[in-house]
Amino acid sequence: MVRGIRGAITVENNNSDEIIAAAARLVKEMQDANQYHPDDISHMLITVTHDLNAAFPAAGLRQLDGYDLVPVMCAQEIPVPNSLEKCIRIMATVNTSKRPDEVQHIYLERAVKLRPDLALTNKCDSR
Template identity: 55%
Template sequence: MSMRGIRGATTIDQNEAEHIWERAKQLLIEMIDQNDVVPDQVVHIWFTVTTDINAAFPAKATRMLSGDWSVVPVMCATEIPVPNSLPNCIRVMMTVNTEKTAEEIQHVFREKAVQLRPDLVIDKTRK
């Protein structure tokens, strides 16, 4: 078993708590589903937000997941305010213990965040 990082990112349309939690939850669910993750495998989850997001901590979305996610350590921080960077962005780094190789890990980018790493975005229309 190896420790791997799973990257994820999404954007919000409104700086409102419920919207932030919903977008973060959707992102987490997709990261979990695509990588067959269970809470016991998760070392920790880091959330970062751009400085324009301040209505809620997106990490709270972890507690809204079904299953025993209450034991997973989570943390939020603010992104470095780089000029011309993508606004309204939530980024996630989920560190997990897994049998998957680095190449098998599926990173998830949603909404406008797909432009951050188009090379890692899976085209679900092709199979």
């Protein structure tokens, strides 16, 4: 079965190293929580808010073992007024045997505010 696995993380600064590190951390936590391998991924879509332009977050994935052949596309998030700033969102399309209620969507840092309903039941980190 193919499932979408969501994740989001915020950074404090529009800084290349911070964006790349945050994207790598998020993808690693999504993978660990859902027990898939890069070969299970069909593709990944990464969006960033308009205030993040110092680096492509996809560069963070390239630091992880096995992600060199995963198709990844980066895009800009819709700039909705008063939305969460400095946020990286990821949608991974993954082959998995997990049921929808078993999928762990990962929200880290201030991104927990995006889906507090999932933060209550899933492995999320509100640091």
